[in-house]
Amino acid sequence: MKMHQLSMFLENKPGRLSEPCRLLANAGINILTLSVADTQQFGILRLIVPDWEAAKGVLEKAGFVVNVTEVVATEVVDQPGGLATILEIIEEVGLNIEYMYAFTFRCNDKAVIVFRFDNNDIAVTALQAKGISVVGGVELYERARQ
Amino acid sequence: MSEFWHDAGCVFHPVSAPDYLPETQLKQLQLHRLRAVVRRSYDHVALFRERMQGKGITPEDIRQLEDIQHLPFTVKTDLRDTYPFGLFASPMNEIVRMHASSGTTGKPIVVAYTQEDLRVWSSVMVRCFAAAGLDRGDIIQNAYGYGLFTGGLGAHYGAEALGATVIPISGGNTDRQIMLLKDFGATAICCTPSYFLRILERAPELGVNLRDLPLKAGIFGAEPWTDEMRKRIEPEANIKAYDIYGLSEIIGPGVANECSAQDGLHIFEDHFYPEIVDPETLQPVPDGEEGELVLTTLSKQAMPMIRYRTRDITTLYKEKCSCGRTVRRMRRIARRSDDMFIIRGVNVFPSQIEEALLAVEGTAPHYQIVLTNDGTMDDVEVQVEVSPEAFSDKVSVMEGLRKKLSASIERVVNIRVNVRLVEPNKIARSEGKAKRLIDNRKK
Numbered sequence: 001m002k003m004h005q006l007s008m009f010l011e012n013k014p015g016r017l018s019e020p021c022r023l024l025a026n027a028g029i030n031i032l033t034l035s036v037a038d039t040q041q042f043g044i045l046r047l048i049v050p051d052w053e054a055a056k057g058v059l060e061k062a063g064f065v066v067n068v069t070e071v072v073a074t075e076v077v078d079q080p081g082g083l084a085t086i087l088e089i090i091e092e093v094g095l096n097i098e099y100m101y102a103f104t105f106r107c108n109d110k111a112v113i114v115f116r117f118d119n120n121d122i123a124v125t126a127l128q129a130k131g132i133s134v135v136g137g138v139e140l141y142e143r144a145r146q
Numbered sequence: 147m148s149e150f151w152h153d154a155g156c157v158f159h160p161v162s163a164p165d166y167l168p169e170t171q172l173k174q175l176q177l178h179r180l181r182a183v184v185r186r187s188y189d190h191v192a193l194f195r196e197r198m199q200g201k202g203i204t205p206e207d208i209r210q211l212e213d214i215q216h217l218p219f220t221v222k223t224d225l226r227d228t229y230p231f232g233l234f235a236s237p238m239n240e241i242v243r244m245h246a247s248s249g250t251t252g253k254p255i256v257v258a259y260t261q262e263d264l265r266v267w268s269s270v271m272v273r274c275f276a277a278a279g280l281d282r283g284d285i286i287q288n289a290y291g292y293g294l295f296t297g298g299l300g301a302h303y304g305a306e307a308l309g310a311t312v313i314p315i316s317g318g319n320t321d322r323q324i325m326l327l328k329d330f331g332a333t334a335i336c337c338t339p340s341y342f343l344r345i346l347e348r349a350p351e352l353g354v355n356l357r358d359l360p361l362k363a364g365i366f367g368a369e370p371w372t373d374e375m376r377k378r379i380e381p382e383a384n385i386k387a388y389d390i391y392g393l394s395e396i397i398g399p400g401v402a403n404e405c406s407a408q409d410g411l412h413i414f415e416d417h418f419y420p421e422i423v424d425p426e427t428l429q430p431v432p433d434g435e436e437g438e439l440v441l442t443t444l445s446k447q448a449m450p451m452i453r454y455r456t457r458d459i460t461t462l463y464k465e466k467c468s469c470g471r472t473v474r475r476m477r478r479i480a481r482r483s484d485d486m487f488i489i490r491g492v493n494v495f496p497s498q499i500e501e502a503l504l505a506v507e508g509t510a511p512h513y514q515i516v517l518t519n520d521g522t523m524d525d526v527e528v529q530v531e532v533s534p535e536a537f538s539d540k541v542s543v544m545e546g547l548r549k550k551l552s553a554s555i556e557r558v559v560n561i562r563v564n565v566r567l568v569e570p571n572k573i574a575r576s577e578g579k580a581k582r583l584i585d586n587r588k589k
Contacts, residue, residue, distance in 0.1 A: 007539030
């Protein structure tokens with residue numbers, strides 16, 4: 001139950017973030033969520049989109065370097081302690097979180113958190129064993145459309 | 147002619163014969179030609195005559211090869227100062243062609259050829275191609291620029307004289323280059339190494355895998371490049387990459403070329419007499435020691451060059467080559483004294499930076515060096531493109547790459563430089579010589 005995430009290298013300059021967003025908009029691709037990791041010099045844009053293959057094509061055609069990584073999306077109740085429960089499970093199996101970011105859906109009391117673990121497979125097994133809902137790509141897009 | 151040597155089962159093209167001359171004979175030929183070219187220059191070129199008179203010598207004083215050391219040097223500004231025709235040694239009715247360099251500052255430099263000069267030029271180009279294993283039946287895509295630049299026409303007529311099939315595509319239009327490489331089945335390409343990188347980068351985007359094509363050799367020149375660059379190019383295109391050396395002032399491409407051993411470039415010494423001098427003291431240094439390459443054209447008619455300072459830094463050596471050629475070899479030119487920049491008192495060559503960058507796995511060979519000065523201190527920023535292979539979605543990996551590159555450069559040049567990772571294709575691609583150094587320091 002892993003999902004595809006696109007990541008791109010961006011120089012840390014005014015206007016660099018808007019270009020990929022505009023490209024995707026023109027191609028009619030909606031961004032479900034994104035995060036930017038930045039350093040003084042450069043940034044890494046991470047994107048979750050419904051049709052990652054089409055999006056990758058559009059961005060690469062424009063000359064961007066685009067990587068596809070698998071990430072794990074889990075559903076948590078949008079209330080105090082929601083995230084802590086998940087983190088405890090991950091700690092128990094001794095995994096590292098490379099990075100994470102969260103988003104919430106409209107008309108829903110749940111939040112979705114996107115994780116990249118140093119071992120996604122172990123993480124998924126551990127989370128599911130503890131009854132945490134790991135959301136697949138298709139499911140996520142269906143929900144986003146509602 | 148060449149069908150005969152094929153039938154005879156000869157191992158080399160007959161025009162390559164001087165490459166295998168015994169040293170004594172070669173030296174006799176060189177002395178004979180040197181005396182003639184000095185005489186010609188003295189009689190027909192005012193600048194040479196005045197300089198020789200200034201040193202109190204006449205052509206008769208050249209009795210042995212070593213006497214060349216008494217002759218005055220010629221430098222690039224001499225060509226500018228005598229623009230356009232001041233160094234011609236033939237009347238215009240004997241000159242059949244002119245070429246000119248792109249003068250980066252003001253006037254270009256002009257060079258001229260008689261019919262005989264063109265014949266010599268083609269013959270040395272044939273020797274270059276033959277050294278790179280090319281022959282009749284090969285299809286050579288010539289992507290050097292045609293026109294005033296010597297590269298295009300020089301390689302063109304050489305390839306024809308070899309008996310190969312030439313595709314005179316000239317430089318630029320990368321998509322078309324790739325289409326013809328594929329459709330015409332070129333077995334060799336001539337261009338600058340940096341332009342070939344552009345072709346390598348573009349081909350997969352057009353769905354072409356260069357490894358699947360008949361292409362087997364690249365004759366790369368007109369700018370310094372490194373062995374590290376060769377290690378990148380060869381496996382990626384499944385070709386042998388040969389270094390060719392030449393300069394318009396001497397003849398154009400065809401002064402020296404690598405052979406199958408790819409261990410130094412054989413200089414066609416019967417036409418171009420090489421010396422190495424210390425660039426500071428201008429004193430000759432012996433074979434095996436590094437210095438500035440100085441060339442004398444032994445057979446040029448229209449525009450002879452006596453002891454021309456090339457600014458290229460190399461080493462000459464005469465150890466026997468495994469290919470059997472006896473002419474001396476020079477180490478590939480990795481740097482020019484012109485390109486050198488001084489930063490915080492340290493002499494740095496762009497090629498050293500290239501070497502350091504390519505020593506780190508996963509970096510694209512597209513880079514640029516930018517020098518700035520904030521009023522007190524000089525700063526070097528090396529901009530390197532992030533290749534798809536090197537890109538990671540983890541900041542730690544990217545920062546690690548940056549630090550590795552920076553450390554690698556520091557190890558080679560002993561100064562701290564800023565490495566900036568830039569997006570792919572952000573560094574301008576050249577269709578000719580790559581511009582590696584941008585000096586924005588206030589003069």
